[in-house]
Amino acid sequence: MKYAFVGLGHRAQMYVDALLGEWRDAGTIVALCDTNRTRMDYYAERIGAQVPRFAPDEFDKALELADAVIVTTVDAAHARYVCAALDAGKDVIVEKPLTTDAERCAAIAASAERSSGRLIVTFNYRYSPRNSAVRRILMDGAIGEVTSVHFEWTLDTIHGADYFRRWHRDRDSSGGLLVHKSTHHFDLINWWLGAAPALVFAQADLRFYGAENARNRGLDPRPERGQGAPGLGTDPFILDISADDRLRSLYLDAEHEDGYIRDQDVFGEGVTIDDNMSVLVRYTNRAIMTYSLHAHAPWEGYRVAFNGTEGRLELDVVEREWTPPHAAIDPSAASKAHASGAWERLTLRRHWSRPEEVPIESGAGGHGGGDRLLLDDVFRGAGDDPLARQAGYRDGIRSVLTGVAATMSARTGAPVALEDDGTRVR
DSSP: OEEEEEOOSGGGHHHHHHHHTTTGGGOEEEEEEOSOHHHHHHHHHHHTSOOOEEOGGGHHHHHHHOSEEEEOSOGGGHHHHHHHHHHTTOEEEEESSSOSSHHHHHHHHHHHHHOSSOEEEEOGGGGSHHHHHHHHHHHTTTTOSEEEEEEEEEEETTHHHHTTTSGGGSHHHHOOHHHHTHHHHHHHHHHHHTOOEEEEEEEEEOOSSSHHHHHHTTOOSOOSBSTTOTTTTTOTTSOOGGGSHHHHHHTGGGHHHHOOOTTBOTTSTTOOSOSEEEEEEEETTSOEEEEEEEEEESSEEEEEEEEETTEEEEEEEEEESOOOHHHHHOHHHHHHHHTTTOEEEEEEEETTSOOEEEOOOOOSSGGGGHHHHHHHHHHHOOOSOTTOOOBOHHHHHHHHHHHHHHHHHHHHSSOEEEETTTTEEO
8 A cells, every 4th residue: 555644743653653664564655745844854754765745735646646645634624635535535544533523524424425445533542452341341241231421531731731732722723622632532432332422411611721720820921832931941831842852853843834833831822722521421322421521630541430230340540640740841751751650440340249350451552552453453454353443434423523512512501412323413
Protein backbone atom coordinates (compact mmCIF):
# COMPACT_ATOMS: atom_id res chain seq x y z
CA MET A 1 0.00 0.00 0.00
CA LYS A 2 1.06 3.56 -0.71
CA TYR A 3 0.11 5.97 2.08
CA ALA A 4 -0.39 9.74 2.04
CA PHE A 5 -0.47 11.68 5.31
CA VAL A 6 -2.54 14.82 5.83
CA GLY A 7 -1.90 16.72 9.05
CA LEU A 8 1.70 16.43 10.27
CA GLY A 9 1.42 17.35 13.94
CA HIS A 10 2.43 15.07 16.79
CA ARG A 11 -0.46 12.59 16.22
CA ALA A 12 1.03 11.56 12.88
CA GLN A 13 4.21 10.19 14.45
CA MET A 14 2.77 6.87 15.68
CA TYR A 15 1.71 5.95 12.14
CA VAL A 16 4.86 7.28 10.48
CA ASP A 17 7.09 5.37 12.89
CA ALA A 18 5.00 2.22 12.40
CA LEU A 19 5.49 2.31 8.63
CA LEU A 20 9.19 2.97 9.10
CA GLY A 21 9.55 0.20 11.67
CA GLU A 22 7.65 -2.96 12.55
CA TRP A 23 4.99 -2.43 9.86
CA ARG A 24 7.33 -1.37 7.05
CA ASP A 25 6.27 -4.44 5.06
CA ALA A 26 2.69 -3.06 4.98
CA GLY A 27 3.44 -0.09 2.76
CA THR A 28 5.39 3.05 1.99
CA ILE A 29 4.83 6.75 2.64
CA VAL A 30 4.45 8.51 -0.72
CA ALA A 31 3.07 11.97 0.11
CA LEU A 32 2.74 14.53 2.91
CA CYS A 33 0.15 17.31 3.10
CA ASP A 34 -0.01 20.07 5.70
CA THR A 35 -0.52 23.81 6.09
CA ASN A 36 3.05 24.10 7.42
CA ARG A 37 6.17 23.28 5.40
CA THR A 38 8.41 23.10 8.47
CA ARG A 39 6.33 20.31 9.98
CA MET A 40 6.35 18.39 6.70
CA ASP A 41 10.13 18.82 6.49
CA TYR A 42 10.48 17.38 10.01
CA TYR A 43 8.70 14.18 8.98
CA ALA A 44 10.39 14.04 5.57
CA GLU A 45 13.75 13.99 7.35
CA ARG A 46 12.46 11.26 9.65
CA ILE A 47 11.29 9.23 6.65
CA GLY A 48 14.69 9.71 5.03
CA ALA A 49 13.43 10.02 1.47
CA GLN A 50 12.48 12.76 -0.96
CA VAL A 51 8.80 12.33 -0.23
CA PRO A 52 6.60 14.86 -2.08
CA ARG A 53 5.06 17.58 0.07
CA PHE A 54 1.81 19.38 -0.72
CA ALA A 55 -0.21 22.32 0.58
CA PRO A 56 -3.91 21.73 1.41
CA ASP A 57 -5.07 23.12 -1.95
CA GLU A 58 -2.87 20.47 -3.62
CA PHE A 59 -4.41 17.53 -1.76
CA ASP A 60 -5.67 16.07 -5.04
CA LYS A 61 -2.06 15.61 -6.11
CA ALA A 62 -1.32 13.65 -2.94
CA LEU A 63 -4.36 11.47 -3.65
CA GLU A 64 -3.06 10.62 -7.11
CA LEU A 65 0.05 9.07 -5.55
CA ALA A 66 -1.66 7.08 -2.81
CA ASP A 67 -3.81 3.99 -2.21
CA ALA A 68 -4.77 5.15 1.28
CA VAL A 69 -4.79 8.36 3.32
CA ILE A 70 -4.01 8.77 7.03
CA VAL A 71 -5.83 11.83 8.43
CA THR A 72 -4.37 13.45 11.56
CA THR A 73 -5.34 17.09 11.04
CA VAL A 74 -7.19 19.46 13.37
CA ASP A 75 -10.51 17.73 14.13
CA ALA A 76 -12.73 20.20 12.28
CA ALA A 77 -10.75 19.59 9.06
CA HIS A 78 -11.14 15.79 9.12
CA ALA A 79 -14.31 15.71 7.03
CA ARG A 80 -12.80 17.69 4.15
CA TYR A 81 -10.00 15.20 3.62
CA VAL A 82 -11.94 12.07 4.56
CA CYS A 83 -14.68 12.86 2.03
CA ALA A 84 -12.22 13.80 -0.73
CA ALA A 85 -10.24 10.59 -0.23
CA LEU A 86 -13.34 8.36 -0.10
CA ASP A 87 -14.79 10.06 -3.17
CA ALA A 88 -11.53 9.23 -4.97
CA GLY A 89 -11.98 5.57 -3.99
CA LYS A 90 -9.11 5.58 -1.48
CA ASP A 91 -8.96 3.82 1.87
CA VAL A 92 -8.97 6.20 4.84
CA ILE A 93 -7.52 5.87 8.33
CA VAL A 94 -8.67 8.77 10.52
CA GLU A 95 -7.83 9.71 14.08
CA LYS A 96 -10.68 10.12 16.52
CA PRO A 97 -12.92 12.03 16.64
CA LEU A 98 -14.20 11.29 13.15
CA THR A 99 -15.31 14.93 12.90
CA THR A 100 -16.90 17.61 15.09
CA ASP A 101 -20.56 18.16 14.20
CA ALA A 102 -23.68 16.53 12.78
CA GLU A 103 -23.39 18.13 9.33
CA ARG A 104 -19.87 16.82 8.80
CA CYS A 105 -20.93 13.40 10.10
CA ALA A 106 -23.66 13.30 7.44
CA ALA A 107 -21.19 14.28 4.72
CA ILE A 108 -18.76 11.53 5.73
CA ALA A 109 -21.58 8.96 5.87
CA ALA A 110 -22.68 9.88 2.35
CA SER A 111 -19.13 9.57 0.99
CA ALA A 112 -18.52 6.28 2.84
CA GLU A 113 -21.72 4.71 1.52
CA ARG A 114 -20.91 5.43 -2.13
CA SER A 115 -17.15 4.83 -1.97
CA SER A 116 -15.21 1.71 -2.92
CA GLY A 117 -12.68 2.63 -0.24
CA ARG A 118 -12.93 1.61 3.42
CA LEU A 119 -12.80 3.93 6.41
CA ILE A 120 -11.21 3.03 9.76
CA VAL A 121 -11.50 5.23 12.86
CA THR A 122 -8.58 4.56 15.20
CA PHE A 123 -10.14 4.05 18.63
CA ASN A 124 -7.02 2.72 20.34
CA TYR A 125 -8.77 2.39 23.73
CA ARG A 126 -10.71 -0.60 22.37
CA TYR A 127 -7.41 -2.46 22.05
CA SER A 128 -6.15 -1.82 25.57
CA PRO A 129 -6.12 -5.24 27.28
CA ARG A 130 -8.17 -4.04 30.27
CA ASN A 131 -10.89 -2.64 28.01
CA SER A 132 -10.87 -5.75 25.83
CA ALA A 133 -11.26 -7.83 29.00
CA VAL A 134 -14.37 -5.85 29.94
CA ARG A 135 -15.86 -6.47 26.49
CA ARG A 136 -15.17 -10.20 26.77
CA ILE A 137 -16.76 -10.50 30.23
CA LEU A 138 -19.88 -8.58 29.20
CA MET A 139 -20.21 -10.60 25.98
CA ASP A 140 -20.00 -13.80 28.02
CA GLY A 141 -22.98 -12.64 30.11
CA ALA A 142 -21.11 -12.80 33.42
CA ILE A 143 -23.32 -10.10 34.99
CA GLY A 144 -26.41 -10.80 32.90
CA GLU A 145 -28.11 -7.95 31.08
CA VAL A 146 -26.48 -4.58 31.76
CA THR A 147 -28.98 -2.13 33.22
CA SER A 148 -26.79 0.86 34.10
CA VAL A 149 -23.24 2.20 33.87
CA HIS A 150 -21.32 4.77 35.87
CA PHE A 151 -18.25 6.14 34.07
CA GLU A 152 -15.90 8.74 35.58
CA TRP A 153 -12.81 10.02 33.75
CA THR A 154 -10.29 12.42 35.29
CA LEU A 155 -7.62 14.35 33.37
CA ASP A 156 -4.79 15.72 35.47
CA THR A 157 -3.00 19.05 35.33
CA ILE A 158 -0.45 17.71 32.83
CA HIS A 159 -2.80 16.11 30.30
CA GLY A 160 -5.96 18.06 31.04
CA ALA A 161 -4.19 21.42 31.05
CA ASP A 162 -2.61 20.75 27.67
CA TYR A 163 -5.99 20.90 25.90
CA PHE A 164 -6.28 24.49 27.09
CA ARG A 165 -2.98 25.71 25.66
CA ARG A 166 -3.31 24.35 22.10
CA TRP A 167 -5.93 24.46 19.31
CA HIS A 168 -8.30 22.20 21.27
CA ARG A 169 -9.23 25.22 23.46
CA ASP A 170 -11.24 26.54 20.49
CA ARG A 171 -14.61 24.78 20.23
CA ASP A 172 -14.85 25.49 16.49
CA SER A 173 -11.64 23.51 15.94
CA SER A 174 -12.16 20.59 18.34
CA GLY A 175 -15.87 20.43 19.12
CA GLY A 176 -14.95 20.78 22.80
CA LEU A 177 -13.82 17.98 25.11
CA LEU A 178 -17.23 16.26 24.92
CA VAL A 179 -16.37 15.60 21.28
CA HIS A 180 -12.58 15.53 21.13
CA LYS A 181 -11.84 13.56 24.30
CA SER A 182 -15.13 11.98 25.34
CA THR A 183 -15.59 10.41 21.90
CA HIS A 184 -13.09 7.77 23.12
CA HIS A 185 -15.23 7.05 26.16
CA PHE A 186 -18.58 7.14 24.39
CA ASP A 187 -17.24 4.72 21.79
CA LEU A 188 -16.10 2.35 24.54
CA ILE A 189 -19.61 2.32 26.02
CA ASN A 190 -21.25 1.75 22.62
CA TRP A 191 -18.82 -1.11 21.96
CA TRP A 192 -19.00 -2.61 25.46
CA LEU A 193 -22.80 -2.60 25.46
CA GLY A 194 -23.27 -3.45 21.79
CA ALA A 195 -25.83 -0.64 21.72
CA ALA A 196 -26.27 2.90 20.40
CA PRO A 197 -27.11 6.17 22.19
CA ALA A 198 -30.79 7.16 22.01
CA LEU A 199 -31.27 10.09 24.42
CA VAL A 200 -28.71 12.49 25.92
CA PHE A 201 -28.90 15.09 28.69
CA ALA A 202 -25.89 17.05 29.95
CA GLN A 203 -24.52 19.93 31.99
CA ALA A 204 -21.10 21.51 31.37
CA ASP A 205 -19.13 24.57 32.42
CA LEU A 206 -15.70 26.20 32.36
CA ARG A 207 -14.76 26.49 36.04
CA PHE A 208 -10.97 26.29 36.28
CA TYR A 209 -9.12 27.31 33.09
CA GLY A 210 -9.56 30.53 31.10
CA ALA A 211 -9.06 34.21 31.85
CA GLU A 212 -12.22 34.82 33.85
CA ASN A 213 -11.51 31.99 36.28
CA ALA A 214 -7.92 33.21 36.65
CA ARG A 215 -9.12 36.70 37.53
CA ASN A 216 -11.64 35.31 40.03
CA ARG A 217 -8.81 33.46 41.81
CA GLY A 218 -6.47 36.46 41.71
CA LEU A 219 -4.04 34.95 39.19
CA ASP A 220 -3.59 38.10 37.07
CA PRO A 221 -1.50 39.13 35.31
CA ARG A 222 -0.79 36.07 33.14
CA PRO A 223 1.61 35.67 30.20
CA GLU A 224 0.15 35.07 26.73
CA ARG A 225 2.40 32.03 26.22
CA GLY A 226 5.14 29.94 27.81
CA GLN A 227 8.20 30.99 25.80
CA GLY A 228 9.70 34.10 27.35
CA ALA A 229 7.26 34.12 30.27
CA PRO A 230 8.68 35.22 33.67
CA GLY A 231 7.37 32.04 35.29
CA LEU A 232 8.88 29.64 32.74
CA GLY A 233 10.58 26.84 34.65
CA THR A 234 8.74 27.48 37.93
CA ASP A 235 5.01 27.81 37.17
CA PRO A 236 3.66 24.25 36.58
CA PHE A 237 0.96 25.62 34.25
CA ILE A 238 3.54 27.13 31.89
CA LEU A 239 4.89 24.54 29.45
CA ASP A 240 8.43 24.81 28.11
CA ILE A 241 8.13 23.46 24.56
CA SER A 242 11.78 24.28 23.91
CA ALA A 243 12.70 21.53 26.41
CA ASP A 244 11.37 18.80 24.11
CA ASP A 245 13.13 18.28 20.78
CA ARG A 246 10.01 17.09 18.97
CA LEU A 247 7.70 19.87 20.20
CA ARG A 248 10.36 22.44 19.42
CA SER A 249 10.81 21.16 15.86
CA LEU A 250 7.10 20.69 15.10
CA TYR A 251 5.79 23.89 16.67
CA LEU A 252 8.28 26.44 17.99
CA ASP A 253 10.44 26.29 14.88
CA ALA A 254 7.32 26.31 12.66
CA GLU A 255 5.56 29.36 14.11
CA HIS A 256 6.90 31.75 11.49
CA GLU A 257 4.82 30.02 8.80
CA ASP A 258 1.30 29.98 10.22
CA GLY A 259 1.47 31.75 13.59
CA TYR A 260 0.22 28.72 15.52
CA ILE A 261 1.23 29.01 19.20
CA ARG A 262 1.50 25.60 20.90
CA ASP A 263 2.12 26.91 24.43
CA GLN A 264 -0.69 29.41 25.02
CA ASP A 265 -1.45 30.19 28.64
CA VAL A 266 -4.20 27.93 30.00
CA PHE A 267 -5.56 30.91 31.96
CA GLY A 268 -5.59 33.23 28.97
CA GLU A 269 -8.31 34.68 26.78
CA GLY A 270 -9.87 32.66 23.98
CA VAL A 271 -10.82 29.44 25.82
CA THR A 272 -14.26 28.44 24.53
CA ILE A 273 -14.47 24.83 25.76
CA ASP A 274 -15.60 23.41 29.12
CA ASP A 275 -13.50 21.68 31.78
CA ASN A 276 -16.27 20.06 33.91
CA MET A 277 -18.90 17.91 32.18
CA SER A 278 -21.66 15.56 33.35
CA VAL A 279 -23.75 13.49 30.93
CA LEU A 280 -26.73 11.14 31.22
CA VAL A 281 -27.30 8.77 28.28
CA ARG A 282 -30.03 6.24 27.56
CA TYR A 283 -29.16 3.50 25.06
CA THR A 284 -31.14 1.49 22.55
CA ASN A 285 -30.94 -1.58 24.85
CA ARG A 286 -32.52 0.47 27.69
CA ALA A 287 -29.24 0.72 29.67
CA ILE A 288 -28.53 4.15 31.19
CA MET A 289 -25.14 5.76 31.81
CA THR A 290 -23.99 8.52 34.13
CA TYR A 291 -20.71 9.99 32.86
CA SER A 292 -18.38 12.72 34.05
CA LEU A 293 -15.21 14.28 32.63
CA HIS A 294 -13.05 16.51 34.82
CA ALA A 295 -10.00 18.24 33.28
CA HIS A 296 -8.08 19.65 36.27
CA ALA A 297 -7.70 16.71 38.64
CA PRO A 298 -4.60 15.90 40.74
CA TRP A 299 -4.53 12.35 39.28
CA GLU A 300 -5.30 10.78 35.91
CA GLY A 301 -7.39 7.71 35.20
CA TYR A 302 -10.91 6.36 35.13
CA ARG A 303 -13.49 4.26 36.92
CA VAL A 304 -16.31 2.43 35.20
CA ALA A 305 -18.91 0.18 36.82
CA PHE A 306 -21.56 -1.93 35.09
CA ASN A 307 -24.66 -3.02 36.99
CA GLY A 308 -26.35 -6.10 35.57
CA THR A 309 -29.22 -8.45 36.33
CA GLU A 310 -26.73 -11.01 37.71
CA GLY A 311 -24.05 -8.85 39.28
CA ARG A 312 -21.63 -5.95 38.81
CA LEU A 313 -18.33 -5.41 36.96
CA GLU A 314 -15.88 -2.70 38.08
CA LEU A 315 -12.77 -1.40 36.32
CA ASP A 316 -10.48 1.01 38.22
CA VAL A 317 -7.50 2.51 36.40
CA VAL A 318 -4.89 4.95 37.71
CA GLU A 319 -2.71 6.10 34.82
CA ARG A 320 -0.86 8.72 36.83
CA GLU A 321 -1.27 8.89 40.60
CA TRP A 322 -0.05 12.45 41.01
CA THR A 323 1.44 15.28 39.02
CA PRO A 324 4.99 16.34 39.93
CA PRO A 325 5.46 20.02 39.01
CA HIS A 326 8.63 19.42 36.98
CA ALA A 327 6.77 17.02 34.69
CA ALA A 328 4.20 19.70 33.92
CA ILE A 329 6.90 22.25 33.08
CA ASP A 330 9.13 19.93 31.03
CA PRO A 331 7.18 17.81 28.51
CA SER A 332 10.12 15.43 28.10
CA ALA A 333 9.71 14.46 31.79
CA ALA A 334 5.97 13.77 31.70
CA SER A 335 6.18 10.27 30.26
CA LYS A 336 8.85 9.29 32.80
CA ALA A 337 6.56 10.30 35.66
CA HIS A 338 3.55 8.70 33.96
CA ALA A 339 4.32 5.19 35.27
CA SER A 340 4.70 6.37 38.85
CA GLY A 341 1.92 4.83 40.92
CA ALA A 342 0.03 3.46 37.90
CA TRP A 343 -2.23 0.48 38.54
CA GLU A 344 -5.41 -1.20 37.27
CA ARG A 345 -7.96 -3.54 38.80
CA LEU A 346 -10.87 -5.41 37.23
CA THR A 347 -13.37 -6.87 39.72
CA LEU A 348 -16.29 -9.17 38.97
CA ARG A 349 -19.01 -9.20 41.66
CA ARG A 350 -21.70 -11.82 41.00
CA HIS A 351 -24.82 -12.02 43.13
CA TRP A 352 -24.34 -14.27 46.19
CA SER A 353 -20.62 -14.80 45.45
CA ARG A 354 -17.30 -13.49 46.70
CA PRO A 355 -15.70 -10.79 44.49
CA GLU A 356 -13.29 -12.08 41.85
CA GLU A 357 -10.28 -10.04 40.72
CA VAL A 358 -9.89 -10.71 37.00
CA PRO A 359 -6.27 -10.80 35.75
CA ILE A 360 -5.39 -8.40 32.93
CA GLU A 361 -2.73 -9.56 30.51
CA SER A 362 -0.75 -6.61 29.19
CA GLY A 363 1.71 -6.59 26.32
CA ALA A 364 4.61 -4.40 25.27
CA GLY A 365 4.11 -0.86 24.02
CA GLY A 366 1.59 1.90 24.57
CA HIS A 367 -1.78 1.27 26.24
CA GLY A 368 -0.64 -2.10 27.59
CA GLY A 369 0.16 -3.39 24.12
CA GLY A 370 -3.08 -2.05 22.67
CA ASP A 371 -1.31 0.30 20.24
CA ARG A 372 0.46 -2.65 18.59
CA LEU A 373 -2.85 -4.49 18.16
CA LEU A 374 -4.43 -1.37 16.66
CA LEU A 375 -1.57 -0.92 14.19
CA ASP A 376 -1.83 -4.57 13.19
CA ASP A 377 -5.52 -4.03 12.43
CA VAL A 378 -4.83 -0.83 10.50
CA PHE A 379 -1.95 -2.05 8.38
CA ARG A 380 -2.49 -5.82 8.14
CA GLY A 381 -6.24 -6.23 8.56
CA ALA A 382 -8.49 -7.12 11.48
CA GLY A 383 -8.82 -10.80 10.66
CA ASP A 384 -11.31 -12.85 12.68
CA ASP A 385 -11.57 -10.73 15.82
CA PRO A 386 -14.33 -12.02 18.15
CA LEU A 387 -14.25 -8.68 20.01
CA ALA A 388 -14.85 -6.68 16.78
CA ARG A 389 -12.38 -3.97 17.80
CA GLN A 390 -11.87 -2.35 14.40
CA ALA A 391 -14.16 0.67 14.15
CA GLY A 392 -15.87 1.98 11.02
CA TYR A 393 -17.56 5.24 10.16
CA ARG A 394 -20.86 4.41 11.91
CA ASP A 395 -18.95 3.79 15.15
CA GLY A 396 -17.20 7.12 14.68
CA ILE A 397 -20.48 8.92 14.04
CA ARG A 398 -22.23 7.43 17.10
CA SER A 399 -19.42 8.54 19.41
CA VAL A 400 -19.23 12.04 17.90
CA LEU A 401 -22.99 12.58 18.00
CA THR A 402 -23.16 11.57 21.67
CA GLY A 403 -20.77 14.46 22.36
CA VAL A 404 -22.59 16.79 19.95
CA ALA A 405 -25.94 15.97 21.59
CA ALA A 406 -24.43 16.48 25.07
CA THR A 407 -23.07 19.88 24.03
CA MET A 408 -26.47 20.87 22.62
CA SER A 409 -28.20 19.72 25.80
CA ALA A 410 -25.80 21.64 28.05
CA ARG A 411 -26.45 24.77 26.02
CA THR A 412 -30.25 24.48 25.89
CA GLY A 413 -31.00 22.67 29.14
CA ALA A 414 -33.12 20.11 27.28
CA PRO A 415 -32.50 16.45 26.44
CA VAL A 416 -31.49 15.63 22.85
CA ALA A 417 -32.74 12.54 21.04
CA LEU A 418 -30.76 10.52 18.49
CA GLU A 419 -32.25 8.31 15.80
CA ASP A 420 -31.19 5.97 13.00
CA ASP A 421 -29.35 3.79 15.52
CA GLY A 422 -27.46 6.73 17.00
CA THR A 423 -26.16 8.08 13.69
CA ARG A 424 -28.37 11.17 13.41
CA VAL A 425 -29.55 13.92 15.78
CA ARG A 426 -33.35 14.12 15.75
